[in-house]
Amino acid sequence: MIPLKFGAGLGLAAAFAISAGPAFADEGMWTYDNFPTAKVNAAYGLKLDQPWLDRVQAASVRLTTGCSASLVSKSGLVLTNHHCVVECVQDLSSEKTDFVKEGFAAATREEEKKCPGMQAEILTSITDLTKDIQAATAGKTGQDFIRARDAAMAAAEQATCAGDPQLRCQVVSLYRGGQFKLYKYRKYADVRLVFAPEFATAFFGGDPDNFNFPRFNLDVGFLRLYEGGKPVSTPQHLTWVSRAPKEGEATFVSGNPGSTNRLMTMSQLETLRDLTIPVGQLQRSEMRGRLTRFSEESAEHKRVATDPLFGIENSFKVFYGQQSALNDKTFMDAKRAQEAELKAKIAADPKLAAEIGDPWAEIANAQTAYANNYLRYRQIEGGATYSNLYHYAEMLVRAAQEQAKPSAERLPEYAEARLPLLEKQLLDVKPIDAELEEVSLGFWLSKTREYLTTDDAAVKAVLGKESPEGLAKRTVAGSKLADPAARKALWDGGLAAIQASDDPMIQLFLRNDPAARAVRKTWEAEVAGPTDRAAERVARAKFAAYG
Template sequence: MLRQTLGGALAAAIALSAAPALADEGMWTFDNFPAAKVAQAYGVKTDQKWLDRVQAASVRLTSGCSASLVSKQGLVFTNHHCVVDCVQSLSDDKTDYVKDGFLTTARTEEKKCAGMQAEVLVSITDLTADIGKATAGKTGIDFVKARDAAKGAAETAACGKDEAFRCQLVTLYRGGQYKLYKYRKYSDVRLVFAPEIATAFFGGDPDNFNFPRFNLDTAFVRLYENGKPIASPQHLIWQSRAPKDGEVTFVSGNPGGTDRMLTVSQLQTQRDLALPIGQLQRSELRGRLIAFGERDAESKRIATDPLFGVENSFKVFYGRQFALNDPAFMEAKRAAEAELRAKVAADPRLAADIGDPWGEIAKVQGPYADRFLRLRQLESGAGSLSELFLFARELVRAGQERAKPSAERLPEYGDAGLALMAKQILDEQPVDAALEQLYLGFWLSKTREYLTVDDAAVKQLLGKESPEAMAARLVAGTKLADPAERKRLWDGGLPAILASNDPMIQLALRIDPAAREARTAWETEVSGPTDRAAERIARAKFAAYGDAVYPDATFTLRLSYGKVAGWTHRGVTIPPFTTFAGLYDRATGAEPFQLAPRWVAAKDRLNPATVYNFVTTNDIIGGNSGSPVLNAKAEILGAAFDGNIHSLGGNYGYDGAINRTVVVATSAATQALEKVYGQTALVKELTAK
């Protein structure tokens, strides 16, 4: 179904993906929003005052999601799946907030989310020329080091030691622009409300990335500072009415990443190498988590959240594979690339400046294939999902890197990022030993399988032990589950790390040279040359199309526009709305279509015609979860929580005919809070003017 769709309308749209955006396409930066185009298409004015208001109320969560301020007292609206890690960490074998929901009646009951930080963008500064000067004439690893050093220095200069802000130098257009994003950060984020997972994720994996949907994928957190809720006068106005068919909508959020500007050779490598290997490992990990959850009730509770994450990722990349396996899709990408190359060739001066970056990137695909598995198993994917190994890796590297000047460190250990890293390491959070053992055993076994038993790094990693025995020994022997021990090692720096006999720390130290070697080889042979060539492709696009081209997503604040609209596929028209009545019709009494007890009891109190979920034409991607969906007055109508099945190819392009954003409506959230959960104080706060 998905493959056939992608071969039709989406391929036609992608044929113009290098050119100015079509229809409702685009995840636009706030300093280059096409206001005139929106006014022409929808008759809506989005002036600077409008943009500033929306920006000031938009929130980025370090859980990888988006959100929005919706009251004067720091109340933030997002998705349930954006805070489920927090809900899980607050639960235990006696109180399961994931299963039963998290409700509060007073501020004193709001509980801190470990490791979570909220960020509000306050300014964007163009530093493209500065980075260009710092990297002039450099290639390969020298280019990477010079760029990263310049970025780190810029971040430090912009934020200094002011702990209220976080600065991030962002690469846009794959090197065509570099901009400094400055955020007001809030490190004390507390959970206010989360429904039961049976309600938030009603329909489970079968309904995921589909529509009709019936999900209350909502949650509220509150931002605190100095022990008190922050004042947030620049919040969005909560609109309790239902959206209207055809109504203009805007989505303000932080799309995590897209690959719409990749060359054809890069897409072929994704299709033939990176995606299949990732899917094989996700598939096996999914099976292991299912088996783990079948042990007993407590194991099922522990595995619920990670299984959801793995299944969601599997479905996302499944859709991407189908897109790249579609011949018409790839032919459209070739046509778009050929069009841009022809424009370059037609201008001798431009051609002399640009050269042949497409050919250079194609040559890099050989080293990419040679280096990919080693990088994945020893560096980028090391430890699988193990929190304990992540703690060890970051403690070891922080100890090593903090001993150097900031400009000489690995970029993630620069001064600008250390505060957040320390918070995520040191905040108290539960660690399940059995699940950790599963993750470590899986990673060790896959590393041995992919790199082979005879590989020097595998021998260094495992010695004479089996993956399963080593995983059991590491988890049983480590003290890193104790935040006090993590703090001791963080504060003690490299001397404390080197003196530690903790087996997880020893593992991280033992594998670190091989991991760094894999990373250096990758930056020298793959990412360095690729990034240098991609800069010139970006210059070619600017020369051909000006600023009418939007950048790939980078988990930074973007604004998309569209409207409430269903779609027609293969002769079947899908209406844009679902209702409470549809929820009760869809319920079967068996998972994942089983209603939570509160919803069974509340049926007669709810208006069955209330709009529950709806779809829009807005262009979004992962990371937009929790983004506010706004009307022309910048009032909030809902929160984006998913895309339809046709949108899974949206990583590579947008098709306005069938790509849809799936939204949970404020009309449903308001009524549910009041009539299902009895959260009258929360409703009063939301609806206060």
């Protein structure tokens, strides 16, 4: 049997793998509202129907940690991978009890422990908003295009789900702007850990992301959904089948897959190959080295660094594979031929050619601005990626600033419909290790100074006359943001509380924010706006040529 994944873009989607025998297999990738039921049934002798799709959709779970999961009992039990729960397991551990190392198993419902910051979501409906979003952006370019699109998306989310604490709405872009869909989810903010095996059992073989040794691992985690303090009733759930798969048997996988980036143009792939991935891999390599050294200093350091180190190693392997593909001449020649074929099909139809124009050239032109601004955008607006305290400061400051504006004029991540999840992630109790925070914050500060140089105005504003390590140590030691009560006071106090705060982490973000907003504005005007606007037409060209 040859299982092949079928997936879809952002949001919860149906992914199906259909094996047609030991020598060959079909593949495809669909959202739940676009599954070719008739064709699949005819080709494989199946009897799939809409009720079957509805049942599978109702049993599929999206975790806000970015993972897919499944309901597997009538009382809210959720099955997922170990790496999808390890952050929760780490957060629930302590110096005295290391659940990551020793494993966790709740003997009773009362022993099930709430996962900080985690939310589970089940897709209930999909609405096509493509015409509405494209109408809102018609005739706009650059940053105006980005802002009009984001405002239209935020308005749709707010209109559909506003005021209902049980729902979350999210407009997602599919086919790089070729379609826009409003996904409505039933959300569960109380997600509790039920079971996670020992890390050595789930991570057998020592491979960074465990893909090399899956058959020898117990790569599993169980969670349970709660509401009102009680387990959720979930009559629509998957059931366990103990027999082994049969040769040639149809296999279906439902989940929340990441983007394939398959509609990227050649100029974008070359930028990924030559700039984006190499810079990211260089930083991941150095951060991995710092965390490895940190882990070797004590047993407690090793415990608190396990999850972040695991995440970095996982990302490193992902991008190592992408870099290898982009360095492969055969692969790149095939992508170049595909792009040429699509351009030729469009050129052969004068009316279509006039409508589509040359989005490939527009995207290629934007690569210069991408290269000129990437490092600054990554370091200044991207911020201290690995620091929880800095991330808290960012959420608090920008939420206070943005909530003073109408929802349609805000940065999209602070639109009204998106605030409940942000508030949960901000205020849930989560352990913060000060020494690990110093390593993370110091790394960002040192790389920012190294990449942008000491003469850069933004670097001077952030560092002043302090060293990266010294500033990191002083800021972490003086900040109260590790305390959920302190975060709540600032959240509830709004902009006035932020302006009055002398917390050094808040002050650090405030010093960086003007430069961060400036580079974000440039990025939207010169990179994201032109690219996204052109990418929509690449998608339309693909639809016209291939369906």
